[in-house]
Amino acid sequence: MNGHVLRMSGVGVRRGAAELLRDVDWVVEEEDRWAVIGPNGAGKTTLLRIAATQLFPTSGSVDVLGERMGEGDVFELRPLIGFAGSAVANQVPDTQNVLDLVISASYGYLGRWGEEYGQPDHDRAYAMLGQWGARHLADRAFGTLSEGERKRVLIARSLMSDPELLLLDEPAAGLDLGGREDLVRRLATLAADIDAPALAVVTHHVEEIPAGFTHGLLLREGRVVAAGPLEYVMTADNLSETFGLPLKVERVGDRWSARAV
Numbered sequence: 001m002n003g004h005v006l007r008m009s010g011v012g013v014r015r016g017a018a019e020l021l022r023d024v025d026w027v028v029e030e031e032d033r034w035a036v037i038g039p040n041g042a043g044k045t046t047l048l049r050i051a052a053t054q055l056f057p058t059s060g061s062v063d064v065l066g067e068r069m070g071e072g073d074v075f076e077l078r079p080l081i082g083f084a085g086s087a088v089a090n091q092v093p094d095t096q097n098v099l100d101l102v103i104s105a106s107y108g109y110l111g112r113w114g115e116e117y118g119q120p121d122h123d124r125a126y127a128m129l130g131q132w133g134a135r136h137l138a139d140r141a142f143g144t145l146s147e148g149e150r151k152r153v154l155i156a157r158s159l160m161s162d163p164e165l166l167l168l169d170e171p172a173a174g175l176d177l178g179g180r181e182d183l184v185r186r187l188a189t190l191a192a193d194i195d196a197p198a199l200a201v202v203t204h205h206v207e208e209i210p211a212g213f214t215h216g217l218l219l220r221e222g223r224v225v226a227a228g229p230l231e232y233v234m235t236a237d238n239l240s241e242t243f244g245l246p247l248k249v250e251r252v253g254d255r256w257s258a259r260a261v
């Protein structure tokens, strides 16, 4: 696997005249925990969908878990890549049972289609739901869950197959303050687990970067403003350029905050 979980070189995505991503280089190693930060429309979801092998770039090369995209069978890779976000949530029928949604992820499916699962699968699905504070939701229909409950169920689902790369697209979006802090704390616990997969979490807000995250990638209008260890990337200059306004950035303990000056 050359030590890299993910390597993008010169990646671009074009749709008509629009350049969604431009010349993106990004290397994720096994032990990395990345925050991908940028304003609305910066290309964050597009970037994550490429990493999840759901979208093929127009230019450049992508290696995921040792496979060059376009050369191997992506269906074999998919159970090794956990992916949660609104792109996944939007595909889940409202009537989908939560336990079935989680358990079926071990085979890369989105919901149950009559296949049989053993006791170990059930035990792991309950364990994953428990780890994300959602065990009590196992028998509910997905459409009846609150936004925060959906987020936690989808993260539990994304970990079901014991992936080597976990991609979370705006896991804290739409959560109230308590819900956000609970989620950020759970993500910090995951980040501290040496057996956890490589992580990449998309957010608009530096306040949502969990403790223990190691790297940051700042995106603006499809291009990388800065990428690397958080302490080097999270400067006022870099974040001001990323969001297009003068910002003051502070590190408060193991968390970050930013506000306009």
Ligand SMILES: Nc1ncnc2c1ncn2[C@@H]1O[C@H](COP(=O)(O)OP(=O)(O)OP(=O)(O)O)[C@@H](O)[C@H]1O
Pocket (backbone or CB within 6 Å): 015, 016, 018, 020, 038, 039, 040, 041, 042, 043, 044, 045, 046, 047, 204
């Ligand atoms: N098929 C398409 N044709 C043209 N433009 C597109 C297409 N798909 C996406 N875009 C544009 O590409 C840009 C990047 O979209 P993307 O969803 O990756 O951004 P994002 O950083 O995740 O945004 P947000 O934070 O608002 O979710 C947006 O301006 C979007 O409108």
